[in-house]
Amino acid sequence: MGSFAAYLAWLAVAVFVFMVIYRFIKFNSMPLHLRWELYPLPLEPKHHHGGSYMEEVDYVRKPRHHIRINGILDMASEVFLLKKVKEYNKYGMWPFSFCMHWGIYLMCFWAVLLVVEEVFNWGAISPLSNVVGAVAIIAGAFGSLGLILKRVGIAELAAYTAPVDYFNLFFLLAIFATGIIAWVTDPYFFDDARAYVAGAVTLQPVTVPFWVALQFLIFELFLLYMPFSKLFHYVAKYFTIDKVLWDDILNVKGSAVDKKITSQLSYKLTWAGPHIVPGKTWVEEVEIVDAREGK
Amino acid sequence: MALEVSIRDIARPNDDPLVSLSMRDLIDLPGLDEEPPLEPTPKKFIDKYEMSLDGHCCIGIPKPKSKEEEDFLVRRFLSGLEKLFNSEDSWTFKQALRLSFDYCVKCQTCNEACHAYLASGRKEIYRPTYRSEILRRIWKKYFTPEGKLLGKFVGADVDVNWRTVTRLAELGHRCTLCRRCAQRCPMGVDNALIARELRKLFSQELGIAPIEILEKGCVQHLRVGSSTGMSPSGFKEAVEFLEEDIGDRIGKKIKIPVDKKGAEILLIHNAGEFLSWPENPEAFAILFEAAGISWTLASEAVGYDAVNYGLWNDDVELARVAVRHVKIAKSLGCRKIVVGECGHATKALVVIADRVLAGELSSSEVERECCLPLLWEIIRSGAIKFDPSKNNFPVTLHDPCNMVRAMGVVKPQRLALKAIAPQFREMAPNGVYNYCCGGGSGYAIIQSFNFPQWRNKIGARMKMRQTLEAFKNELDPVKYPFKYLCAPCSNCKGTIRDAITHYGLWDKFRINYGGLVELMVNAMVDIDRPFIEYEDFH
Ligand code: SF4
Numbered sequence: 001m002g003s004f005a006a007y008l009a010w011l012a013v014a015v016f017v018f019m020v021i022y023r024f025i026k027f028n029s030m031p032l033h034l035r036w037e038l039y040p041l042p043l044e045p046k047h048h049h050g051g052s053y054m055e056e057v058d059y060v061r062k063p064r065h066h067i068r069i070n071g072i073l074d075m076a077s078e079v080f081l082l083k084k085v086k087e088y089n090k091y092g093m094w095p096f097s098f099c100m101h102w103g104i105y106l107m108c109f110w111a112v113l114l115v116v117e118e119v120f121n122w123g124a125i126s127p128l129s130n131v132v133g134a135v136a137i138i139a140g141a142f143g144s145l146g147l148i149l150k151r152v153g154i155a156e157l158a159a160y161t162a163p164v165d166y167f168n169l170f171f172l173l174a175i176f177a178t179g180i181i182a183w184v185t186d187p188y189f190f191d192d193a194r195a196y197v198a199g200a201v202t203l204q205p206v207t208v209p210f211w212v213a214l215q216f217l218i219f220e221l222f223l224l225y226m227p228f229s230k231l232f233h234y235v236a237k238y239f240t241i242d243k244v245l246w247d248d249i250l251n252v253k254g255s256a257v258d259k260k261i262t263s264q265l266s267y268k269l270t271w272a273g274p275h276i277v278p279g280k281t282w283v284e285e286v287e288i289v290d291a292r293e294g295k
Numbered sequence: 296m297a298l299e300v301s302i303r304d305i306a307r308p309n310d311d312p313l314v315s316l317s318m319r320d321l322i323d324l325p326g327l328d329e330e331p332p333l334e335p336t337p338k339k340f341i342d343k344y345e346m347s348l349d350g351h352c353c354i355g356i357p358k359p360k361s362k363e364e365e366d367f368l369v370r371r372f373l374s375g376l377e378k379l380f381n382s383e384d385s386w387t388f389k390q391a392l393r394l395s396f397d398y399c400v401k402c403q404t405c406n407e408a409c410h411a412y413l414a415s416g417r418k419e420i421y422r423p424t425y426r427s428e429i430l431r432r433i434w435k436k437y438f439t440p441e442g443k444l445l446g447k448f449v450g451a452d453v454d455v456n457w458r459t460v461t462r463l464a465e466l467g468h469r470c471t472l473c474r475r476c477a478q479r480c481p482m483g484v485d486n487a488l489i490a491r492e493l494r495k496l497f498s499q500e501l502g503i504a505p506i507e508i509l510e511k512g513c514v515q516h517l518r519v520g521s522s523t524g525m526s527p528s529g530f531k532e533a534v535e536f537l538e539e540d541i542g543d544r545i546g547k548k549i550k551i552p553v554d555k556k557g558a559e560i561l562l563i564h565n566a567g568e569f570l571s572w573p574e575n576p577e578a579f580a581i582l583f584e585a586a587g588i589s590w591t592l593a594s595e596a597v598g599y600d601a602v603n604y605g606l607w608n609d610d611v612e613l614a615r616v617a618v619r620h621v622k623i624a625k626s627l628g629c630r631k632i633v634v635g636e637c638g639h640a641t642k643a644l645v646v647i648a649d650r651v652l653a654g655e656l657s658s659s660e661v662e663r664e665c666c667l668p669l670l671w672e673i674i675r676s677g678a679i680k681f682d683p684s685k686n687n688f689p690v691t692l693h694d695p696c697n698m699v700r701a702m703g704v705v706k707p708q709r710l711a712l713k714a715i716a717p718q719f720r721e722m723a724p725n726g727v728y729n730y731c732c733g734g735g736s737g738y739a740i741i742q743s744f745n746f747p748q749w750r751n752k753i754g755a756r757m758k759m760r761q762t763l764e765a766f767k768n769e770l771d772p773v774k775y776p777f778k779y780l781c782a783p784c785s786n787c788k789g790t791i792r793d794a795i796t797h798y799g800l801w802d803k804f805r806i807n808y809g810g811l812v813e814l815m816v817n818a819m820v821d822i823d824r825p826f827i828e829y830e831d832f833h
């Protein structure tokens with residue numbers, strides 16, 4: 001299993017990185033949509049009262065800018081603190097969701113620290129990586145188990161949870177729970193984890209206790225699976241928020257938006273409603289007054 | 296505890312409504328002891344039309360009479376659903392919809408934001424996620440490899456039969472598209488967009504929509520000139536009436552400019568104002584005249600009616616109307632279009648249509664603005680003298696979702712009210728966190744079947760509660776014989792008018808409603824009589 005897992009680690013990281021880039025490009029190459037922003041818009045200088053540049057007379061002629069840092073802070077507070085879940089979720093999901101997310105972040109961070117330790121021979125950071133690893137598996141196990149119980153126990157949540165959603169949570173729980181079992185059963189857990197990662201990095205796998213190897217194997221499988229699942233929302237979220245809810249770019253003649261829209265207006269429609277003439281481009285379609293009368 | 300209704304119940308093959316509404320479940324209205332009861336669904340409707348969602352309907356889809364008709368509905372529904380994700384057919388919202396479809400984590404954080412869900416006593420079918428999840432599961436089942444291979448495991452488990460289709464058509468019209476839910480979603484998922492695209496599917500693929508929105512709305516707007524049915528000559532008569540009425544009200548003659556070439560501003564009102572609330576366009580005329588603004592109305596078909604009902608359900612109609620508006624402004628040589636007090640029309644033209652207006656029609660060529668900043672500018676500039684003591688009665692403000700949450704126009708109307716209404720107080724919550732009036736997304740104009748009951752009892756209920764709370768210390772009609780709910784939006788006013796009537800808030804408490812411009816004119820020093828008629832509710 002050792003050498004298989006070592007190769008799998010490389011494969012998992014490679015697939016993960018490739019898929020993130022691939023899907024990012026795919027999302028980015030979708031057509032530019034109509035504006036559909038939502039206020040308060042954190043990038044807006046007037047965001048403290050939910051305002052926008054459209055509060056000004058003659059706004060088209062005035063300069064406008066975004067405060068990027070506010071956007072980054074807002075996004076970060078969602079990613080790292082799960083602010084909206086904390087404020088608004090009435091089913092008490094926040095502590096579990098928070099722990100589960102931090103379990104994943106720290107698990108990844110732990111893996112990176114172990115790689116760094118090996119590559120740069122930085123034994124000095126071992127105490128840090130041990131703490132990160134310990135917190136990751138405890139928080140992750142607590143969070144994912146809690147979320148499973150919430151979803152099973154609360155009818156409003158259960159009704160909307162498909163088996164695949166439970167599968168995802170159990171997948172996560174498996175990473176963290178095997179980690180805890182490995183820690184409990186192996187007095188040299190952190191050193192074995194270190195040895196495992198060192199073996200994977202150098203492609204010279206060493207034999208480590210079963211539970212340690214299993215935990216990393218599941219984690220590797222998870223990395224492979226994640227970009228194909230809904231858990232990919234950490235990338236998608238950038239688009240839902242930054243590219244849709246925060247997109248307030250005004251269309252000015254000759255701008256990049258204008259060029260893109262002009263080309264999209266040449267797309268042809270096939271809608272079958274009686275007020276639409278199928279086969280015409282958007283530009284042609286807007287000229288039609290009443291398709292029912294053939295005008 | 297099992298829920299009253301499940302996601303898969305949407306396909307239930309009988310006439311029984313998925314939920315039954317009950318007065319006991321609805322949220323309280325403080326200070327109101329009595330209200331009209333919920334009337335049961337008339338049998339004549341049940342026999343003929345699809346009423347099996349909640350016993351209400353606004354579209355009135357006749358029950359299919361043959362297997363062919365049933366199959367037609369199913370086939371067209373599925374082909375429409377597929378087109379929503381086709382780049383050419385639906386570039387307008389494809390990316391946004393794709394993201395909202397794929398990345399909801401079912402945390403249900405959004406639900407408690409929804410006025411309809413809350414007002415109904417948390418009826419399952421009004422949960423923002425209910426319709427989204429149904430649609431998502433259908434999509435998975437019929438259009439994705441994982442749905443075909445793994446079925447229930449990935450949640451691909453909702454059957455499409457004609458009941459699913461007709462119930463979904465109605466369910467798409469139990470959301471006012473206020474987007475309050477989207478504000479709370481940690482993923483940025485927008486259930487309102489999903490509801491809107493569901494409606495688009497029906498409108499663009501099947502021609503199914505409430506008659507007031509498509510047939511008598513967009514189609515008539517383009518063909519006759521206005522969704523009200525007003526032709527260009529009817530419009531000119533309406534303007535003559537406004538001029539006479541202004542004379543009667545303020546004792547001064549004002550000539551309303553129509554088709555004035557080279558005017559700086561083309562002002563476009565929701566044409567419903569000319570018929571229902573002429574004092575609103577009159578007040579604009581008085582203010583613009585007194586402030587020395589260069590402006591005009593347009594008499595060309597479509598150009599005198601700002602409404603754009605495509606915003607709620609139809610991208611093609613949205614584009615057709617918006618392009619007409621801008622072309623008319625260009626032909627008159629106007630530098631910019633200002634949309635009157637109508638939220639959806641403002642959002643449609645200023646924001647959403649920005650990306651169907653390319654090249655010569657883009658914003659740098661013809662500017663497009665909300666009227667509220669201009670109204671505040673009139674006050675701020677000192678061009679007109681106002682005496683706030685003329686508005687010395689309790690005033691509260693409703694924030695139209697389309698101008699506020701969807702456009703970020705929050706402050707100008709507040710600054711204006713603070714300057715001209717000494718007893719102004721906010722509702723709670725307000726601004727971008729406001730609740731919808733209950734008439735969003737076309738409900739204000741839908742009078743078909745028993746839909747007005749749904750709108751009054753569920754849709755507008757939260758707004759009525761907020762209104763009663765805002766005036767809670769002044770409800771006594773003797774001590775406080777006039778209170779004003781300021782709603783600077785034509786559709787909001789329509790809903791509020793009906794809801795105030797339904798709950799008897801004028802008769803019981805003397806709560807009236809109206810726009811912002813009426814209050815401004817009422818406070819003008821140069822006008823020696825009240826512009827607002829204190830005894831009049833209409
Ligand atoms: S829409 Fe957003 S808030 Fe609502 S359930 Fe989905 S992820 Fe949660």
Ligand code: SF4
Pocket residue numbers: 408409410411412422423469470471472473474475476477486487490731
């Ligand atoms: S958009 Fe508004 S009415 Fe529609 S589901 Fe969301 S909160 Fe409810």
